[in-house]
Amino acid sequence: MKNTESTPGTIQGIRYQWQLKTPYHSLAKEIETALGLPPLVALILATRHITSKTQASDYLYSRLENLHPPDSMPDLDKAVTRIVRALEQGEQVAVYGDYDVDGITATALLVHFLSSLDGTVRWYIPHRLQEGYGLNSKALQTLHGEGVTLVITVDCGSTNHEAIELAGKLGLDVIVTDHHLPPQSLPAATALVNPKRREETEELRDLAGVGVAFYLAAAIRAHFRRAGRWTTADQPNLKKYLDWVALGTLADMAPLTGTNRILARFGLVELSRTSNCGLRALKAICGLEKNTMSDWDVLFRLAPRLNAPGRLASGDLAVRFLLSTDSAEAQNLAYELEELNRQRQHEEKQLLAEALYLVEADSSLEQSSSLVLASPGWHKGLLGLVASRLVERFNKPTILLTQVEQHWEGSGRSFGTFDLYQALHSCRDHLVRFGGHKQAAGLGLREELLAEFRAAFENVVVEEMDPEDISRTMKVDAMVHLEEINPELMAYLERMQPYGVGNPEPVFCCRGFQMENLQILKGCHLQLRLRQGKAHLGAIGFNFIESDHPPPVPQWLLFSPRWNHWRGEQRIQLHIIDYR
Secondary structure, eight states, rough: OTGGOOOOSSSEEEEEEEEOOOOOHHHHHHHHHHTTTTTHHHHHHHHHTOSHHHHHHHHTTOGGGGSSSTTSTTTTTHHHHHHHHHTTTTTTTEOOOOSSSSHHHHHHHHHHHHHTOOEEEEEOOOBBBTTTTSSOOHHHHHHHHHTTEEEEESOOOOHHHHHHHHHHHHTTHHHHHOOOOSSSSOOOOOOEOGGGGGGGGGGGOOOOHHHOOOOOOOHHHHHHHTTTOTTTTOOOGGGGGGGHHHHHHHTTTOOOOOOOHHHHHHHHHHTOOOOOOHHHHHHHHHHSSSSOHHHHHHEEEEEEEHHHHHHHSSSSHHHHHHHOOHHHHHHHHHHHHHHHHHHHHHHHHHHHHHHHHHHHOOOGGGGGGGGEOOOOOOGGGGGHHHHHHHHHHHHHHHHEEEEEEEEOOOOOOOOTTOOOOHHHHHGGGGGGGEESSSSSEEEEEEEHHHHHHHHHHHHHHHOOOOHHHTTTTTEEEEOGGGGGGGGGHHHHHHHHOOBBTTTTOOOOOESOOEEEEEEEEEEEEEEEEEETTEEEEEEEEEESSSHHHHHHHSSEEEEEEEEEEEEEEEEEEEEEEEEE
């Protein structure tokens, strides 16, 4: 690289403190030589702790054949045995899901797969506001009364002791498939397929709920293949489900390493050419009729629309949409999703304004390390979304709560390395319930304990928050010259996708360029035209400008390069993260 002699230690930009990653030059040189890579690509791999030719090759040239086998998944064999019996004896089976994208894609996957095996299968998605998350006793009683003898959960069930105990008394078998952290005492399910149950499943530990469902389908297929049900050519092609797997995995912010990265990467390929009539209609509405799909397309276009029904009411609509085989019906359902998403955006904007008012009205929150806000009238389904917006704005773990009968219930979001689930576990004496992940969680507490919980949560955040997270440190992969941002590099960056938790988009720093043009676009966006040597590149920074006056001319630029598709042309564009 041409600017390595000018590498910064720490630089304070207008948004972040920049910190150059340790430049493992000797390791990068080994990888560069072994695989014939450009020096910058080899350096990026080295900063991601890829330490061998084999690891580098697997990362850049991942294959479905590299998926980790499901052998160590707890209770998978028990689940397969019970499901096979249900299929062979013609039992009525219900797939019980969650109302977010991970839950609805997992539900659709198992319903479609088991139906293709001639199973009598239905689905059940609880109503977020009326029933809440997870298995509930009333729903199980209803399913039992309608003749269901086996319930398979997806993306839920690990903590639902009472409901599963009732199912046992009714003679209703329950197979739990889940990926949330299970309690020490497990419910008495027929099988509990959860990769977080034991350390032996480390390679599968971070699967999303839809990933666990995919592995269950693969295990059932393997059983019937061994039993001689099909020839190799006749067996179900599970690859066709990878578009749903990618949607659920990316939307749930599952770490994109190892197995998850392979599933999401090949799932995006399937999504780009999907034959699912619903997804084809939704892609058209979103303007995604292109040859390639990215993690950004899923997170900011498709996932919000698929999430909208479950946030505002019931995710049942989204499952019907995914399973629809009629183009006209799918088109109509896609328009319903679009309208619900518009309604969600409007209500979310109002809730955010109310939350910001509470923050501004309480001067003590300026010095706090966390935000715990509560209001009786807030929409429960939008709390997590607005909590995310507040985290982005204030750089603090945030919990939003609304009143449900005599309780506060809500959602929290975290960032950086702070583990929200463990923080709630430390505050468990103040809570009626809690569950979730490192970055996102749900909780409930008695009305009178709000102040005590707020103080306890603040204490945990003060004690456990990493100073680098508080200072908004942005890790920089390398100092570069703009001539290095070329189509060859972009081809390798595409091989590193999809980006997300555990596999962040590469970030570069550049200085010594000439400014050819600087414009403020409508909406407070910053647009630049840069030149350095023979390189001429455009750059865009969204929501960087707070007034009509142009900012000082940047001398240092922090950015990620992406392809910009416009009117049939493809150009490299620098997406500005920060500047100095």
